[in-house]
Amino acid sequence: MSGLEKKVRTCLWFQKGGVKAAEFYVTLLPDSRIDAVFEHGNADDPMVVEFTLGGAPMMILTGGDMYKLTPAASISVLTKDQAETDKLWAALLEGGGQESMCGWLEDRYGVAWQIVPEILPRLICDEDQAAGRRAQQAMMQMRKIDIAAIKAAFAGEAVQ
Secondary structure, eight states: OOGGGOSOOEEEEESSOHHHHHHHHTTTSSSOEEEEEEOTTOTTSOSEEEEEETTEEEEEEEOOTTSOOOTTSEEEEEESSHHHHHHHHHHHHTTTOEEOSTTEEEOTTSOEEEEEETHHHHHHTOSOHHHHHHHHHHHHTOSSOOHHHHHHHHHTOOOO
16 A cells, blocks of 8 residues: 555645655655655645655645644654664754754754664563663663663663
């Protein structure tokens, strides 16, 4: 099923530059593509871009300055390992992105992202609550998540 056939999609409101952002986003993850562009009379900055990001349907509405993006809504990506985490983190910061805390960042377009190694929620929510708290405390000190440091904290080893 393509992104256009799915009933629900996330819509991000952009003041300008929605097509450029979507074109960048689809280079980041497998199973990503531009599905449709609706110009509505402005070929330089089309109003709507429908795209698939990592298999999830998305939409950017370039609607002017009525609304602004906020980190209250973010794109969360589960990464398989440190290499994928590092690669995605670097790509999203390139060109003016800003790091935040605990695996969060804002890209050059102002969209908030959470880059979360898939092991992180498993460790934090482990039945060994003390180990989970140690992993969470280590995460709270990080910007980009360092999987080795999270595992060390979980195991009760000194985090370097």
